[in-house]
Amino acid sequence: NAGVMQNPRHLVRRRGQEARLRCSPMKGHSHVYWYRQLPEEGLKFMVYLQKENIIDESGMPKERFSAEFPKEGPSILRIQQVVRGDSAAYFCASSPNGVRETEAFFGQGTRLTVV
Amino acid sequence: AQRVTQPEKLLSVFKGAPVELKCNYSYSGSPELFWYVQYSRQRLQLLLRHISRESIKGFTADLNKGETSFHLKKPFAQEEDSAMYYCALLSGAGSYQLTFGKGTKLSVIP
Numbered sequence: 001n002a003g004v005m006q007n008p009r010h011l012v013r014r015r016g017q018e019a020r021l022r023c024s025p026m027k028g029h030s031h032v033y034w035y036r037q038l039p040e041e042g043l044k045f046m047v048y049l050q051k052e053n054i055i056d057e058s059g060m061p062k063e064r065f066s067a068e069f070p071k072e073g074p075s076i077l078r079i080q081q082v083v084r085g086d087s088a089a090y091f092c093a094s095s096p097n098g099v100r101e102t103e104a105f106f107g108q109g110t111r112l113t114v115v
Numbered sequence: 116a117q118r119v120t121q122p123e124k125l126l127s128v129f130k131g132a133p134v135e136l137k138c139n140y141s142y143s144g145s146p147e148l149f150w151y152v153q154y155s156r157q158r159l160q161l162l163l164r165h166i167s168r169e170s171i172k173g174f175t176a177d178l179n180k181g182e183t184s185f186h187l188k189k190p191f192a193q194e195e196d197s198a199m200y201y202c203a204l205l206s207g208a209g210s211y212q213l214t215f216g217k218g219t220k221l222s223v224i225p
């Protein structure tokens with residue numbers, strides 16, 4: 001099992017462009033969580049998804065950010081019209097059940113730089 | 116709202132010396148506490164959780180509800196312990212959102 005795979009590892013976007021971050025959970029995991037880490041900060045929860053459902057998006061900025069976890073394929077975190085403040089490391093984690101019952105496994109993250 | 120505080124951004128100790136990484140939390144209910152570790156160029160991984168009361172790689176952590184602390188300790192530091200350590204909290208029944216501290220970088224000097 002290759003673990004949680006995130007790609008790309010590094011992404012550079014100009015202001016106003018779109019950023020798409022991908023997360024392939026571990027095999028057999030149907031729960032996906034996205035976290036954002038701003039420079040010098042801890043990881044902050046963004047969104048929790050199960051297959052085809054957004055369970056909790058309370059940590060997502062209200063505008064420009066969206067997430068999906070389709071029946072087939074990876075989970076996608078999409079940031080439209082990026083701004084400099086979106087520069088951060090974005091981490092995805094997956095678990096077979098909710099994180100309370102089981103350990104959530106993290107990916108290596110995508111480092112987004114907006115220039 | 117819950118919060119996790121790790122007061123030390125960087126902690127340097129000599130090999131063989133005791134290590135204590137501090138973590139304090141604020142939460143009114145009964146939290147579940149975790150320590151995560153990130154070695155250089157590797158992904159974040161769970162080190163230990165308070166409910167399992169295990170010792171992993173020589174590390175232990177005791178939840179002190181009176182002092183709202185969950186400090187990570189190891190009696191004798193090894194060079195391979197050098198890493199970034201994050202304390203995290205899971206709040207309340209049915210919760211799945213981890214609240215992380217800002218992390219402490221541990222550097223073990225040979």
